[in-house]
Amino acid sequence: MPKPASRAHRIVGLFLAACLLFNYPLLAVFNVSGTVWGVPILYAYLFTAWGIAILLAALVVDGRE
Amino acid sequence: MLQGWFIVLTSFAYIGLLFFIAWYADRRAQAGRSLIANPWVYSLSLAVYATAWTFYGSVGRAATDGVGFLPIYIGPTLLLLLGWFVLRKMIRIARLQRTTSLADFISSRYGKSALLGGLVTVIAVIGILPYISLQLKAVSTSFQILLQYPEIVMPPKAGTAQVMQDTAFYVALFMALFSIAFGTRQLDAAERHEGMVAAIAFESIVKLVAFLAVGIYVAFWMYDGLGDIFSRAAGRPDLDVLLAPLGGAAGSYASWVWFTVLSMLAFVFLPRQFQVAVIEATDERHLKRAAWLFPLYVLAINLFVLPIAFGGLLRFPEGGVDADTFVLTLPMSQHAEALALLVFVGGLSAATGMVIVETVALSTMVCNDLVMPLLLRVKAFRLGEQRDLSLLLLDIRRAAIVAILMGGYFYYLLAGEAYALVSIGLISFAAVAQFAPAAIGGLYWKGGTRQGALAGLAAGFAVWTWTLLIPAFVRSDWISRELLERGPWGLEFLKPTQLFGLAGLDPITHALIWSAIFNAGAYVLVSLSSRQSASEHAQATLYVDVFTQMGEPGTQWRGAASASALQALVGRFLGPARAAELFTAYAHARGVQRIDELEGDRELVRFAELQLAGTIGAASARTMVATVAQEEPLGLEEVMTILDEASQLIAYSHRLEEKQLALEVATAELQAANERLKELDRLKDDFISTVTHELRTPLTSIRAFSEILHDNPDLDPAERQRFLGLVIKESERLTRLINQVLDLAKLESGHADWRSEDLDMREVVGEAVSATSALFRSKGVRIQASLAPAPPVRGDRDRLMQVLLNLLSNAVKFSTPGTGRVEVRLSGDGSFVRVEVEDNGVGIGPEHQAVIFEKFRQVGDTLTEKPAGTGLGLAICRRIIAHLGGRLWVESEPGRGSVFAFTLPVAAEDARAAD
Numbered sequence: 001m002p003k004p005a006s007r008a009h010r011i012v013g014l015f016l017a018a019c020l021l022f023n024y025p026l027l028a029v030f031n032v033s034g035t036v037w038g039v040p041i042l043y044a045y046l047f048t049a050w051g052i053a054i055l056l057a058a059l060v061v062d063g064r065e
Numbered sequence: 066m067l068q069g070w071f072i073v074l075t076s077f078a079y080i081g082l083l084f085f086i087a088w089y090a091d092r093r094a095q096a097g098r099s100l101i102a103n104p105w106v107y108s109l110s111l112a113v114y115a116t117a118w119t120f121y122g123s124v125g126r127a128a129t130d131g132v133g134f135l136p137i138y139i140g141p142t143l144l145l146l147l148g149w150f151v152l153r154k155m156i157r158i159a160r161l162q163r164t165t166s167l168a169d170f171i172s173s174r175y176g177k178s179a180l181l182g183g184l185v186t187v188i189a190v191i192g193i194l195p196y197i198s199l200q201l202k203a204v205s206t207s208f209q210i211l212l213q214y215p216e217i218v219m220p221p222k223a224g225t226a227q228v229m230q231d232t233a234f235y236v237a238l239f240m241a242l243f244s245i246a247f248g249t250r251q252l253d254a255a256e257r258h259e260g261m262v263a264a265i266a267f268e269s270i271v272k273l274v275a276f277l278a279v280g281i282y283v284a285f286w287m288y289d290g291l292g293d294i295f296s297r298a299a300g301r302p303d304l305d306v307l308l309a310p311l312g313g314a315a316g317s318y319a320s321w322v323w324f325t326v327l328s329m330l331a332f333v334f335l336p337r338q339f340q341v342a343v344i345e346a347t348d349e350r351h352l353k354r355a356a357w358l359f360p361l362y363v364l365a366i367n368l369f370v371l372p373i374a375f376g377g378l379l380r381f382p383e384g385g386v387d388a389d390t391f392v393l394t395l396p397m398s399q400h401a402e403a404l405a406l407l408v409f410v411g412g413l414s415a416a417t418g419m420v421i422v423e424t425v426a427l428s429t430m431v432c433n434d435l436v437m438p439l440l441l442r443v444k445a446f447r448l449g450e451q452r453d454l455s456l457l458l459l460d461i462r463r464a465a466i467v468a469i470l471m472g473g474y475f476y477y478l479l480a481g482e483a484y485a486l487v488s489i490g491l492i493s494f495a496a497v498a499q500f501a502p503a504a505i506g507g508l509y510w511k512g513g514t515r516q517g518a519l520a521g522l523a524a525g526f527a528v529w530t531w532t533l534l535i536p537a538f539v540r541s542d543w544i545s546r547e548l549l550e551r552g553p554w555g556l557e558f559l560k561p562t563q564l565f566g567l568a569g570l571d572p573i574t575h576a577l578i579w580s581a582i583f584n585a586g587a588y589v590l591v592s593l594s595s596r597q598s599a600s601e602h603a604q605a606t607l608y609v610d611v612f613t614q615m616g617e618p619g620t621q622w623r624g625a626a627s628a629s630a631l632q633a634l635v636g637r638f639l640g641p642a643r644a645a646e647l648f649t650a651y652a653h654a655r656g657v658q659r660i661d662e663l664e665g666d667r668e669l670v671r672f673a674e675l676q677l678a679g680t681i682g683a684a685s686a687r688t689m690v691a692t693v694a695q696e697e698p699l700g701l702e703e704v705m706t707i708l709d710e711a712s713q714l715i716a717y718s719h720r721l722e723e724k725q726l727a728l729e730v731a732t733a734e735l736q737a738a739n740e741r742l743k744e745l746d747r748l749k750d751d752f753i754s755t756v757t758h759e760l761r762t763p764l765t766s767i768r769a770f771s772e773i774l775h776d777n778p779d780l781d782p783a784e785r786q787r788f789l790g791l792v793i794k795e796s797e798r799l800t801r802l803i804n805q806v807l808d809l810a811k812l813e814s815g816h817a818d819w820r821s822e823d824l825d826m827r828e829v830v831g832e833a834v835s836a837t838s839a840l841f842r843s844k845g846v847r848i849q850a851s852l853a854p855a856p857p858v859r860g861d862r863d864r865l866m867q868v869l870l871n872l873l874s875n876a877v878k879f880s881t882p883g884t885g886r887v888e889v890r891l892s893g894d895g896s897f898v899r900v901e902v903e904d905n906g907v908g909i910g911p912e913h914q915a916v917i918f919e920k921f922r923q924v925g926d927t928l929t930e931k932p933a934g935t936g937l938g939l940a941i942c943r944r945i946i947a948h949l950g951g952r953l954w955v956e957s958e959p960g961r962g963s964v965f966a967f968t969l970p971v972a973a974e975d976a977r978a979a980d
Contacts (some may be wrong), residue, residue, distance in 0.1 A: 008150070015146040022139050022325065024318040035299075038292020043371060046135060050142065050364050057146055058357035 087260030104354030117203035128388035140328030176601030182434030192496025197473030248425030275411025280369020336426035428465035433682030499525035517592030525584025833869035846885035855893030
């Protein structure tokens, strides 16, 4: 059975994914007018993406090996 | 409840609570039950990152830029993901090197260079002054606004009040006192401040609670939820642009990216962040929890920034209220007095937390890396002769704290009104980002040199000063505006805000791009073109390979000093009592009872240096130790040792090569052996199939005749007798065959029993001839023996007899009855005895001469002719002779008879006698 990726590799992967989330061009995709439940889309996107990144960090970095 | 005296009382009660927490944490630490040694406190202490800038300034920035404030908080989130690699390495190094500050960390990496430490300190102090002024401004502004309650009036501009009546001045003064009380109560070799960290963690909770309280109040009491605020804002054209603002009001995507990178660097290299994240770290595993807990904290404290900003803009549409104060003025406008007071305390805790840690970190740097190296070098101060310097160290730090806060105050007077809070903070961020190339390069690149680090830092700092600090002075009218518009001396390409014509960027991004290019460029280029000293190289290896190295680090001192001199030296900085304690513990660890029994070897010198490094920094510690431990020049013996080590390495690698060669040879041999085994295996299979074939032939005869006898009971008696004779003959043949196969197997496997005795071949041959004479007679073959005397041979008589009988019976078998004649000859010389058996029979063709000695090979067509023997006799003979050290062969021509001959070596003693 192939060995699962090491924690270090997963952390780097998460870091790169997070860099992508908070960068052009993904930001530009959500940089539009309009609201989600009354909250501007960009604002909602940033905090949602941020929350997901934090959740993944908790699982990947602080989770069990 | 918002009278001046009540606010001041609340503030002091709050500070008193902080002192109590610090005192309690210190007591717990002394009892060995640290309060801060857990990941939650570590993560909360990192939140010293969120200062008054976050608390008040984020809203101010959001009110003009929308989401433009967020990169400052997303950066640390990203960095902490990498914290497990970068920060952990720093923590490990700092612990091993007893690092006391960022300046110490960088100067240690480059050979404990005092010059580099000093430069880092200068940059840090100058760079941080704006940031400290920001805290003073925030606290004094919030205090003055709160004093005006129930009116909402903006305070007078900085610099308009007399210094003695200026709130900011008193805030600076009190903060200096707090910092002194928190950070410089005692001098510890470990340079850790458990009490301070505990208080900071508590402050982080207070400011988060206060900010969330305002946020929830504004969003859900003043307005009807987030949707309500945003939809109202959307109705106002001037606010609508803030709702999807990237590329517009919040600046370009480039600014966004650069601010993210900037905050990542600042999160590590702000002196206070380095202090809590690296120096005060108790366990590097806490980074795992911090990786998500700190980002979660920052997310929470930013959640209501935009609602508060829009709420404020909606509530104060006429624009008379500074957006930086919305957090405070919104509750005030609703007459929520308690909430307003809570906000003030929250802002106070954000500001005091930052100021305390920042000034403690900076004062340590100023003391260890700027003042002490200077004092120690200037002989006039005669510092080397004073007995107890520990009080002096504390005083230097206290003075440094006061000086830094006063510096912050004057920067506030000078430039405080020209910028919003956030812009002031970003200038400091850009300053500390200059440490990144030297520090991060030093962590991962062994080639970075001291000159490179100096050049990079100097270049980066110069660009920062030119592009950010000078424009700040210009804005406060201390320098003519002409500089910004026309450049110095009319040189347009040197304009501070558009250096080399780079326009269209915000000032921070502009400064960052140029300083990054100059800083990193100079660092790499100068490093590549300069050489490291030995100690630099040693430290570089210790830093870069910290995870792969074993054992204690620290540059090796070649040299020694007496234990008492070293103890006196450490005592001067740590106090004699503490020094005695440390040295006694060290002596016990080395297995001696008293300090003066300690050997003043290099281990002890290194121990003393490490103790000092924890107090006065690595560079100063090295200087001080050098005053008592004179470093010996590299002696011949040591050079020989180094050479010896090198030659050992070379010898070792030679041995490795040899071993490899030997392995290759062994592999080839094994392969050959394997081939041989396969061949033998094949031969064995052949042998078995041949044997079974040979066994089947007589068995078939026996069975055939037996069946005839069985099925014909009335057979003619003569015929019956003939058949029975055949059965007996074939049985005998079968028995003989089996015996010979067993005999051959025994010989081949080496399990045969051999006797060894001296034999007279004349006698043996004679006996063989007489034993076969009856056979010869019955066949009508004549035998003649001519046996010359021969020296004795060693061998097995029975086996030799077997050989002779076999050869003789063969000779009979292939001779013609009547005319057949066999001659046996024996001859011998000094070393060999030779026996020949000659017949005049059919002879053997040359093509058969080689194969007759193989198993089951007989001359003639075995399919048509009845075999005359088993086909094993000669094979057995040849093996016996070979075992006795001789040789058996045949000389023959078809039709002219053949000669079978063998030689045997003469017994050893007789061979010698013959010589």
